Amino acid sequence: MNIDGVDGAALEWLRDIGRAPYLPKQHRAIWLQVYDRLGDACLSGPLTPGSRLPGEVDLAELFSVSRLTMRKALSKLQQEGQLQARKGVGIFVRRSRTSYTVDDDLRFSQSLEANAESIETRTLELTRVRADQQSAAWLAIDEGAEIIRLSRLRIVDGAPIYLAAKDFPAKQFENFEAAFAPAQSVTDVYRAHGIDHHTRGETRVNGKFANRMEAEALQVTHRTPLLQVISVNLSAAGRPIEYNRGRWVFSAVELVFGERRLTTKKTSIGFGS
Structure with a gap:
């Protein structure tokens, strides 16, 4: 053979x-x-x-x-x-675990360990929708208010390892799509709307099993264990500007919370469905 x-x-x-x-x-x-x-x-x-x-x-x-x-x-x-x-x-x-440093001041690619040969970002969805109860609570806005939803897939060395769904309050980002389009960068969107610096308001880490949509995007089997990171970013004035749900392939990543780098005000870690 x-x-x-x-x-x-x-x-x-x-x-x-x-x-x-x-x-x-x-x-x-x-x-x-x-x-x-x-x-x-x-x-x-x-x-x-x-x-x-x-x-x-x-x-x-x-x-x-x-x-x-x-x-x-x-x-x-x-x-x-x-x-x-x-x-x-x-x-x-599967390749060895990729280290990801949780740091407000680093772009996604900078937060990954240096031995990653290639990092690709694929935008899956960019649309305006109405905030559900959960998004409204995290963004401190009214349920049903307009939000901008961005879904992206990160592919490291040819293997999908991270799927993110991000919600932004539309009132604060009127020109989101135009600012995002050239480089597909959320940092560019922030800067275009007068936000030069932001902090992580809260981060929650838990475990879940991949649903069929997540499994297809991450190229894993349905109900594969995932590491879910839920967080909210705040403007310098303390206003919520981004609600993020990130799902990592559990066996493919380790999250690094360094004492010098960590700016998260509150972090809770647990495992659930």
């Missing part, structure tokens, strides 16, 4: 572990034994971070199991974040 894009040594190693006899299924389900073997291969090699695996059909053949059995094992590994399936490309071992 010769599979394009798959490292030869890794392929041979997969062939070897696929040939090993399985325990009787009454001791452990066959799909879980496949999951165990692939998981160990991701942790101990030669399946290194970023490496590509054979496709589902080829893996099923290598492990002498059905496609359904292999699909269950791959799905569990994707939910746990060890593997990532990229549509039309293949299945990959």
Whole structure:
């Protein structure tokens, strides 16, 4: 078997572990034994971070199991974040965690660790809608008031890792779209409306499971664990100017709250649905 894009040594190693006899299924389900073997291969090699695996059909053949059995094992590994399936490309071992420094004074790309080779930003939505109860409360405006909603996807080294939905009070940003268009920069929008500096008013970090929309955007399996960061930015006068809901692939990032850099006034960390 010769599979394009798959490292030869890794392929041979997969062939070897696929040939090993399985325990009787009454001791452990066959799909879980496949999951165990692939998981160990991701942790101990030669399946290194970023490496590509054979496709589902080829893996099923290598492990002498059905496609359904292999699909269950791959799905569990994707939910746990060890593997990532990229549509039309293949299945990959997830890269090492990316560090993100929480700092008001840094752009998103500056906050990521320096070893990221490429960072792409994709705007998914920019529209004006009416504030629901939650957005209104965070932005200290009336429910039903006009807000500007911006949804963006951040892609690091070819892998989507961060999905953000940001709400802005329309009254404070009358020319949002025009200011945002040239460089797709929220910082430029702030400056165009007389906001040269802002602070983080509150940050909440919790866990959630990816819904279908989030899973599709982040290229993970439905109900994969995500790290959700909810925050509000304040103007120099203390007025809420941005309500942000950011969802990170849980296994792909660590958040760094440095004592010298941190300007968050209040931070609460917990896990929930």
